[in-house]
Amino acid sequence: MHLTREEEKALGGEEGEGKRKAMEILVAIGEIYDAEELLPVGRAQISGVSYKTIGEAGMEFLRDLADRGAGIDILATLNPAGVDLEQWKELGYPRQFAEKQGEIIDAYTRMGAVPSCTCTPYLAENIPSPGEHIAWAESSSIAYANSVIGARTNRESGISALAAAIIGKTPNYGLHFDENRKPDLRIKVKAELREEADYSALGYYVGQNYDCIPLFQGIRPTKEEMKAFGAAFAVGPGALFHVESITPEAKKYGAEVVEKVEIGEDEIAEAYAELNTTEEADLVCIGCPHLSSREIRKVVRLKPEKKTWLFTSRQQKALFKEAIPKNTTLVCDTCMVVSPLEDIGIRSVATNSAKCAYYCRNLSGLEVKFGRLENLVR
Ligand code: F3S
Numbered sequence: 001m002h003l004t005r006e007e008e009k010a011l012g013g014e015e016g017e018g019k020r021k022a023m024e025i026l027v028a029i030g031e032i033y034d035a036e037e038l039l040p041v042g043r044a045q046i047s048g049v050s051y052k053t054i055g056e057a058g059m060e061f062l063r064d065l066a067d068r069g070a071g072i073d074i075l076a077t078l079n080p081a082g083v084d085l086e087q088w089k090e091l092g093y094p095r096q097f098a099e100k101q102g103e104i105i106d107a108y109t110r111m112g113a114v115p116s117c118t119c120t121p122y123l124a125e126n127i128p129s130p131g132e133h134i135a136w137a138e139s140s141s142i143a144y145a146n147s148v149i150g151a152r153t154n155r156e157s158g159i160s161a162l163a164a165a166i167i168g169k170t171p172n173y174g175l176h177f178d179e180n181r182k183p184d185l186r187i188k189v190k191a192e193l194r195e196e197a198d199y200s201a202l203g204y205y206v207g208q209n210y211d212c213i214p215l216f217q218g219i220r221p222t223k224e225e226m227k228a229f230g231a232a233f234a235v236g237p238g239a240l241f242h243v244e245s246i247t248p249e250a251k252k253y254g255a256e257v258v259e260k261v262e263i264g265e266d267e268i269a270e271a272y273a274e275l276n277t278t279e280e281a282d283l284v285c286i287g288c289p290h291l292s293s294r295e296i297r298k299v300v301r302l303k304p305e306k307k308t309w310l311f312t313s314r315q316q317k318a319l320f321k322e323a324i325p326k327n328t329t330l331v332c333d334t335c336m337v338v339s340p341l342e343d344i345g346i347r348s349v350a351t352n353s354a355k356c357a358y359y360c361r362n363l364s365g366l367e368v369k370f371g372r373l374e375n376l377v378r
Contacts, residue, residue, distance in 0.1 A: 018070025048158025143230030207236025287311030
Protein backbone atom coordinates (compact mmCIF):
# COMPACT_ATOMS: atom_id res chain seq x y z
CA MET A 1 0.00 0.00 0.00
CA HIS A 2 1.34 3.41 -0.93
CA LEU A 3 1.56 5.81 2.04
CA THR A 4 2.22 9.54 1.87
CA ARG A 5 5.04 11.03 3.95
CA GLU A 6 2.49 12.29 6.45
CA GLU A 7 0.92 8.84 6.77
CA GLU A 8 4.37 7.26 7.19
CA LYS A 9 5.09 9.71 10.01
CA ALA A 10 1.82 8.81 11.75
CA LEU A 11 2.59 5.11 11.35
CA GLY A 12 6.06 5.64 12.81
CA GLY A 13 4.59 7.22 15.94
CA GLU A 14 5.79 10.79 15.24
CA GLU A 15 2.27 12.11 15.78
CA GLY A 16 1.60 10.24 18.98
CA GLU A 17 0.62 6.78 20.12
CA GLY A 18 -3.07 7.18 19.29
CA LYS A 19 -2.42 7.94 15.64
CA ARG A 20 0.18 5.21 15.40
CA LYS A 21 -2.32 2.61 16.59
CA ALA A 22 -5.02 3.93 14.24
CA MET A 23 -2.62 3.86 11.25
CA GLU A 24 -1.59 0.29 12.06
CA ILE A 25 -5.24 -0.77 11.96
CA LEU A 26 -5.92 0.99 8.64
CA VAL A 27 -2.76 -0.37 6.99
CA ALA A 28 -3.53 -3.92 8.15
CA ILE A 29 -7.06 -3.72 6.70
CA GLY A 30 -5.80 -2.10 3.52
CA GLU A 31 -3.32 -4.93 3.02
CA ILE A 32 -5.98 -7.61 3.57
CA TYR A 33 -8.17 -6.03 0.85
CA ASP A 34 -5.32 -5.03 -1.51
CA ALA A 35 -6.05 -1.32 -1.21
CA GLU A 36 -3.41 0.77 -2.96
CA GLU A 37 -3.89 3.88 -0.83
CA LEU A 38 -5.87 5.60 1.88
CA LEU A 39 -8.83 7.75 0.86
CA PRO A 40 -9.84 10.95 2.75
CA VAL A 41 -13.22 10.79 4.52
CA GLY A 42 -15.08 13.52 6.35
CA ARG A 43 -17.54 11.36 8.28
CA ALA A 44 -17.46 8.28 10.46
CA GLN A 45 -20.15 6.33 12.29
CA ILE A 46 -18.63 4.29 15.09
CA SER A 47 -20.19 1.08 16.46
CA GLY A 48 -18.95 -0.79 19.53
CA VAL A 49 -20.45 1.64 22.03
CA SER A 50 -22.57 -0.54 24.31
CA TYR A 51 -20.92 -2.05 27.38
CA LYS A 52 -23.04 -5.14 26.68
CA THR A 53 -21.30 -5.77 23.36
CA ILE A 54 -17.72 -4.58 24.01
CA GLY A 55 -17.40 -5.49 27.70
CA GLU A 56 -14.50 -4.71 29.98
CA ALA A 57 -11.80 -5.33 27.32
CA GLY A 58 -13.40 -2.90 24.87
CA MET A 59 -13.81 -0.26 27.56
CA GLU A 60 -10.13 -0.59 28.58
CA PHE A 61 -9.03 -0.31 24.94
CA LEU A 62 -11.01 2.91 24.43
CA ARG A 63 -9.85 4.42 27.72
CA ASP A 64 -6.24 3.63 26.84
CA LEU A 65 -6.61 5.18 23.39
CA ALA A 66 -8.15 8.36 24.86
CA ASP A 67 -5.43 8.51 27.56
CA ARG A 68 -2.78 8.31 24.84
CA GLY A 69 -4.22 11.43 23.29
CA ALA A 70 -5.94 9.94 20.22
CA GLY A 71 -8.02 12.72 18.68
CA ILE A 72 -10.77 12.75 16.07
CA ASP A 73 -10.79 15.64 13.61
CA ILE A 74 -13.71 14.65 11.34
CA LEU A 75 -17.42 14.33 12.17
CA ALA A 76 -17.69 11.01 14.01
CA THR A 77 -21.02 9.99 15.52
CA LEU A 78 -21.69 7.04 17.84
CA ASN A 79 -23.96 4.03 17.60
CA PRO A 80 -26.45 3.25 20.39
CA ALA A 81 -25.09 2.72 23.89
CA GLY A 82 -26.34 0.08 26.35
CA VAL A 83 -28.78 2.30 28.28
CA ASP A 84 -30.78 5.48 28.00
CA LEU A 85 -28.20 7.81 29.50
CA GLU A 86 -30.82 10.02 31.18
CA GLN A 87 -33.53 7.63 32.34
CA TRP A 88 -31.66 4.35 32.95
CA LYS A 89 -32.68 4.30 36.61
CA GLU A 90 -36.42 4.75 35.92
CA LEU A 91 -36.24 2.01 33.28
CA GLY A 92 -34.69 -0.39 35.79
CA TYR A 93 -31.13 -0.83 34.54
CA PRO A 94 -28.39 -1.71 37.08
CA ARG A 95 -26.26 1.19 38.31
CA GLN A 96 -22.99 -0.67 37.72
CA PHE A 97 -23.83 -1.21 34.05
CA ALA A 98 -24.84 2.45 33.61
CA GLU A 99 -21.58 3.61 35.20
CA LYS A 100 -19.48 1.42 32.91
CA GLN A 101 -21.49 2.77 29.98
CA GLY A 102 -20.74 6.30 31.15
CA GLU A 103 -16.99 5.55 31.10
CA ILE A 104 -17.21 4.35 27.48
CA ILE A 105 -19.05 7.49 26.38
CA ASP A 106 -16.49 9.56 28.28
CA ALA A 107 -13.58 7.89 26.42
CA TYR A 108 -15.23 8.47 23.04
CA THR A 109 -16.05 12.11 23.78
CA ARG A 110 -12.53 12.78 25.08
CA MET A 111 -11.32 11.62 21.66
CA GLY A 112 -13.74 14.01 19.96
CA ALA A 113 -16.66 11.77 18.89
CA VAL A 114 -20.21 13.17 19.03
CA PRO A 115 -22.21 11.15 21.60
CA SER A 116 -25.27 10.94 19.33
CA CYS A 117 -25.84 7.27 20.30
CA THR A 118 -28.07 6.43 17.37
CA CYS A 119 -27.98 4.01 14.44
CA THR A 120 -29.78 6.56 12.22
CA PRO A 121 -27.12 9.28 12.04
CA TYR A 122 -28.52 10.18 8.60
CA LEU A 123 -31.71 11.42 10.33
CA ALA A 124 -29.75 13.53 12.77
CA GLU A 125 -26.42 15.32 12.53
CA ASN A 126 -24.42 13.10 10.20
CA ILE A 127 -25.95 13.32 6.71
CA PRO A 128 -23.63 12.42 3.80
CA SER A 129 -24.09 13.61 0.22
CA PRO A 130 -24.57 11.33 -2.78
CA GLY A 131 -21.18 10.05 -3.95
CA GLU A 132 -19.41 11.12 -0.75
CA HIS A 133 -16.80 8.70 0.62
CA ILE A 134 -17.41 7.90 4.28
CA ALA A 135 -16.29 5.32 6.85
CA TRP A 136 -19.33 3.92 8.60
CA ALA A 137 -19.83 0.99 10.89
CA GLU A 138 -23.34 -0.26 11.87
CA SER A 139 -24.71 -2.46 9.10
CA SER A 140 -28.15 -0.81 8.89
CA SER A 141 -26.76 2.69 8.49
CA ILE A 142 -24.20 1.39 5.97
CA ALA A 143 -26.99 -0.11 3.85
CA TYR A 144 -28.99 3.13 4.05
CA ALA A 145 -26.05 5.40 3.26
CA ASN A 146 -24.91 3.32 0.28
CA SER A 147 -28.32 2.50 -1.15
CA VAL A 148 -30.77 5.27 -0.30
CA ILE A 149 -28.35 8.21 -0.19
CA GLY A 150 -25.76 6.92 -2.69
CA ALA A 151 -22.79 7.67 -0.41
CA ARG A 152 -19.87 5.21 -0.42
CA THR A 153 -18.75 3.10 2.49
CA ASN A 154 -17.52 -0.41 3.07
CA ARG A 155 -18.83 -2.44 5.99
CA GLU A 156 -16.52 -0.94 8.58
CA SER A 157 -16.20 -2.48 12.03
CA GLY A 158 -16.27 -0.36 15.18
CA ILE A 159 -12.47 -0.48 15.33
CA SER A 160 -11.86 0.37 11.67
CA ALA A 161 -14.40 3.23 11.76
CA LEU A 162 -12.70 4.61 14.89
CA ALA A 163 -9.27 4.35 13.23
CA ALA A 164 -10.65 6.11 10.14
CA ALA A 165 -12.10 8.85 12.36
CA ILE A 166 -8.71 9.40 14.04
CA ILE A 167 -6.75 9.54 10.77
CA GLY A 168 -9.52 11.05 8.59
CA LYS A 169 -8.91 8.35 5.96
CA THR A 170 -10.01 4.84 5.07
CA PRO A 171 -8.46 2.15 2.84
CA ASN A 172 -9.62 2.64 -0.75
CA TYR A 173 -11.23 -0.63 -1.89
CA GLY A 174 -14.61 -2.31 -2.36
CA LEU A 175 -17.69 -0.08 -2.45
CA HIS A 176 -15.59 3.06 -2.90
CA PHE A 177 -15.21 2.01 -6.56
CA ASP A 178 -17.90 2.29 -9.26
CA GLU A 179 -17.36 -1.21 -10.60
CA ASN A 180 -18.09 -2.81 -7.22
CA ARG A 181 -21.47 -1.07 -6.85
CA LYS A 182 -23.21 -2.74 -9.78
CA PRO A 183 -26.15 -5.05 -9.03
CA ASP A 184 -25.56 -8.72 -9.80
CA LEU A 185 -29.07 -10.07 -9.19
CA ARG A 186 -32.41 -8.74 -10.44
CA ILE A 187 -35.16 -9.56 -7.92
CA LYS A 188 -38.76 -9.26 -9.06
CA VAL A 189 -41.00 -8.97 -6.01
CA LYS A 190 -44.43 -10.49 -6.51
CA ALA A 191 -45.59 -10.27 -2.89
CA GLU A 192 -47.82 -7.48 -1.60
CA LEU A 193 -45.75 -5.49 0.90
CA ARG A 194 -47.91 -3.29 3.13
CA GLU A 195 -45.60 -1.80 5.74
CA GLU A 196 -42.16 -1.76 7.38
CA ALA A 197 -42.48 -5.29 8.81
CA ASP A 198 -43.14 -6.76 5.35
CA TYR A 199 -40.12 -4.94 3.91
CA SER A 200 -38.10 -6.13 6.86
CA ALA A 201 -39.16 -9.74 6.17
CA LEU A 202 -38.17 -9.29 2.51
CA GLY A 203 -34.78 -7.84 3.50
CA TYR A 204 -34.15 -10.68 5.91
CA TYR A 205 -35.08 -13.32 3.32
CA VAL A 206 -32.84 -11.83 0.63
CA GLY A 207 -29.92 -11.22 3.03
CA GLN A 208 -30.03 -14.82 4.28
CA ASN A 209 -30.41 -16.46 0.87
CA TYR A 210 -28.30 -14.40 -1.54
CA ASP A 211 -24.83 -12.90 -1.18
CA CYS A 212 -25.39 -10.19 -3.76
CA ILE A 213 -26.04 -6.56 -4.67
CA PRO A 214 -29.72 -6.84 -5.59
CA LEU A 215 -31.72 -4.68 -7.95
CA PHE A 216 -35.40 -4.81 -6.98
CA GLN A 217 -38.31 -4.49 -9.34
CA GLY A 218 -42.01 -4.38 -8.49
CA ILE A 219 -41.81 -2.45 -5.21
CA ARG A 220 -42.15 1.23 -4.34
CA PRO A 221 -40.86 1.57 -0.77
CA THR A 222 -40.83 4.79 1.24
CA LYS A 223 -37.57 5.90 2.87
CA GLU A 224 -38.76 4.44 6.17
CA GLU A 225 -39.53 1.13 4.51
CA MET A 226 -36.05 1.13 2.92
CA LYS A 227 -34.60 1.85 6.36
CA ALA A 228 -36.39 -1.25 7.70
CA PHE A 229 -35.50 -3.31 4.63
CA GLY A 230 -31.80 -2.37 4.67
CA ALA A 231 -31.36 -3.23 8.36
CA ALA A 232 -32.80 -6.72 7.84
CA PHE A 233 -30.94 -7.25 4.54
CA ALA A 234 -27.65 -6.38 6.26
CA VAL A 235 -28.14 -9.11 8.87
CA GLY A 236 -26.62 -11.06 5.98
CA PRO A 237 -23.42 -9.95 4.21
CA GLY A 238 -25.01 -7.23 2.06
CA ALA A 239 -24.17 -3.51 2.23
CA LEU A 240 -25.84 -2.09 -0.89
CA PHE A 241 -29.13 -2.59 -2.75
CA HIS A 242 -30.86 -0.81 -5.59
CA VAL A 243 -34.59 -0.30 -6.20
CA GLU A 244 -35.69 0.43 -9.75
CA SER A 245 -36.87 4.05 -10.21
CA ILE A 246 -36.25 4.83 -6.52
CA THR A 247 -32.63 4.59 -5.35
CA PRO A 248 -30.04 6.97 -6.83
CA GLU A 249 -27.77 4.47 -8.59
CA ALA A 250 -30.42 2.02 -9.89
CA LYS A 251 -30.69 3.63 -13.31
CA LYS A 252 -26.95 3.90 -13.78
CA TYR A 253 -26.37 0.14 -13.63
CA GLY A 254 -29.81 -1.48 -13.95
CA ALA A 255 -29.67 -2.54 -17.60
CA GLU A 256 -26.58 -4.71 -17.12
CA VAL A 257 -28.01 -7.32 -14.74
CA VAL A 258 -28.55 -10.74 -16.26
CA GLU A 259 -29.42 -13.16 -13.46
CA LYS A 260 -33.04 -12.95 -12.23
CA VAL A 261 -35.13 -14.42 -9.42
CA GLU A 262 -38.68 -13.89 -8.17
CA ILE A 263 -39.80 -13.53 -4.59
CA GLY A 264 -43.45 -14.02 -3.67
CA GLU A 265 -45.78 -14.44 -0.70
CA ASP A 266 -44.27 -17.84 0.24
CA GLU A 267 -40.80 -16.42 0.78
CA ILE A 268 -42.13 -13.54 2.90
CA ALA A 269 -44.18 -16.00 4.97
CA GLU A 270 -41.05 -18.15 5.40
CA ALA A 271 -39.16 -15.18 6.89
CA TYR A 272 -42.02 -14.41 9.31
CA ALA A 273 -42.24 -18.06 10.36
CA GLU A 274 -38.49 -18.41 10.91
CA LEU A 275 -38.29 -15.36 13.17
CA ASN A 276 -41.35 -16.07 15.34
CA THR A 277 -40.86 -18.07 18.50
CA THR A 278 -43.75 -16.90 20.71
CA GLU A 279 -47.28 -15.51 20.57
CA GLU A 280 -47.07 -13.35 23.71
CA ALA A 281 -44.33 -10.91 24.68
CA ASP A 282 -43.34 -9.03 27.84
CA LEU A 283 -42.48 -5.86 25.94
CA VAL A 284 -43.21 -4.40 22.51
CA CYS A 285 -39.99 -2.94 21.08
CA ILE A 286 -40.33 -0.66 18.05
CA GLY A 287 -37.41 1.26 16.59
CA CYS A 288 -34.87 -1.03 14.93
CA PRO A 289 -33.42 1.03 13.29
CA HIS A 290 -34.21 4.06 15.47
CA LEU A 291 -37.53 5.72 14.67
CA SER A 292 -37.96 9.02 12.87
CA SER A 293 -40.37 11.49 14.52
CA ARG A 294 -42.88 10.60 11.80
CA GLU A 295 -42.68 6.93 12.73
CA ILE A 296 -43.08 7.78 16.43
CA ARG A 297 -46.27 9.63 15.51
CA LYS A 298 -47.56 6.62 13.60
CA VAL A 299 -47.15 4.32 16.63
CA VAL A 300 -48.50 6.84 19.14
CA ARG A 301 -51.65 7.34 17.07
CA LEU A 302 -52.35 3.61 17.33
CA LYS A 303 -52.63 4.15 21.11
CA PRO A 304 -50.67 1.04 22.17
CA GLU A 305 -52.55 -1.18 24.60
CA LYS A 306 -49.47 -3.26 25.40
CA LYS A 307 -46.37 -2.02 27.22
CA THR A 308 -44.37 -0.44 24.40
CA TRP A 309 -40.91 1.08 24.20
CA LEU A 310 -40.10 3.25 21.20
CA PHE A 311 -36.37 3.54 20.46
CA THR A 312 -35.21 6.74 18.83
CA SER A 313 -32.47 9.34 18.78
CA ARG A 314 -32.50 12.41 21.05
CA GLN A 315 -32.71 14.56 17.93
CA GLN A 316 -35.88 12.84 16.62
CA LYS A 317 -37.40 12.75 20.11
CA ALA A 318 -36.99 16.53 20.29
CA LEU A 319 -38.96 16.87 17.04
CA PHE A 320 -41.91 14.94 18.46
CA LYS A 321 -44.25 17.27 20.35
CA GLU A 322 -47.39 15.18 20.94
CA ALA A 323 -48.48 13.54 24.21
CA ILE A 324 -47.17 10.01 24.81
CA PRO A 325 -49.82 7.38 25.69
CA LYS A 326 -49.53 5.84 29.16
CA ASN A 327 -48.31 2.40 28.02
CA THR A 328 -45.63 3.93 25.84
CA THR A 329 -42.11 5.12 26.66
CA LEU A 330 -39.69 6.94 24.37
CA VAL A 331 -36.22 5.49 24.93
CA CYS A 332 -33.10 7.23 23.60
CA ASP A 333 -29.36 6.49 23.30
CA THR A 334 -29.84 2.72 23.17
CA CYS A 335 -31.77 -0.08 21.49
CA MET A 336 -33.44 -3.36 22.40
CA VAL A 337 -30.51 -5.39 21.08
CA VAL A 338 -27.48 -3.66 22.62
CA SER A 339 -29.26 -2.96 25.91
CA PRO A 340 -29.31 -5.78 28.50
CA LEU A 341 -33.11 -6.28 28.49
CA GLU A 342 -32.53 -9.84 29.68
CA ASP A 343 -30.97 -8.44 32.90
CA ILE A 344 -34.02 -6.36 33.78
CA GLY A 345 -36.52 -9.19 33.68
CA ILE A 346 -37.57 -9.16 30.03
CA ARG A 347 -37.86 -12.67 28.61
CA SER A 348 -39.67 -11.96 25.34
CA VAL A 349 -40.16 -9.06 22.94
CA ALA A 350 -42.56 -8.21 20.13
CA THR A 351 -41.13 -6.32 17.18
CA ASN A 352 -41.81 -5.28 13.59
CA SER A 353 -38.08 -5.53 12.78
CA ALA A 354 -36.51 -8.72 11.45
CA LYS A 355 -33.10 -7.47 12.58
CA CYS A 356 -34.36 -6.98 16.12
CA ALA A 357 -36.05 -10.40 16.02
CA TYR A 358 -32.87 -12.10 14.83
CA TYR A 359 -30.49 -10.52 17.35
CA CYS A 360 -32.83 -10.52 20.36
CA ARG A 361 -33.06 -14.26 19.92
CA ASN A 362 -29.47 -15.02 18.95
CA LEU A 363 -27.58 -12.43 21.04
CA SER A 364 -29.85 -12.00 24.06
CA GLY A 365 -31.66 -15.35 24.19
CA LEU A 366 -35.14 -13.77 24.19
CA GLU A 367 -38.33 -15.23 22.73
CA VAL A 368 -39.63 -13.13 19.85
CA LYS A 369 -42.91 -12.23 18.23
CA PHE A 370 -42.26 -10.68 14.80
CA GLY A 371 -45.24 -9.07 13.07
CA ARG A 372 -46.95 -6.01 11.66
CA LEU A 373 -47.07 -2.96 13.91
CA GLU A 374 -50.79 -2.84 14.59
CA ASN A 375 -50.91 -6.53 15.54
CA LEU A 376 -48.13 -6.00 18.07
CA VAL A 377 -49.33 -2.99 20.03
CA ARG A 378 -53.00 -4.06 20.29
FE1 F3S B 1 -30.14 0.08 15.41
FE2 F3S B 1 -30.01 -1.56 17.43
FE3 F3S B 1 -31.42 -2.20 15.34
S1 F3S B 1 -28.33 -0.43 16.57
S2 F3S B 1 -30.46 -1.19 13.61
S3 F3S B 1 -31.81 -0.48 16.72
S4 F3S B 1 -30.10 -3.55 16.47
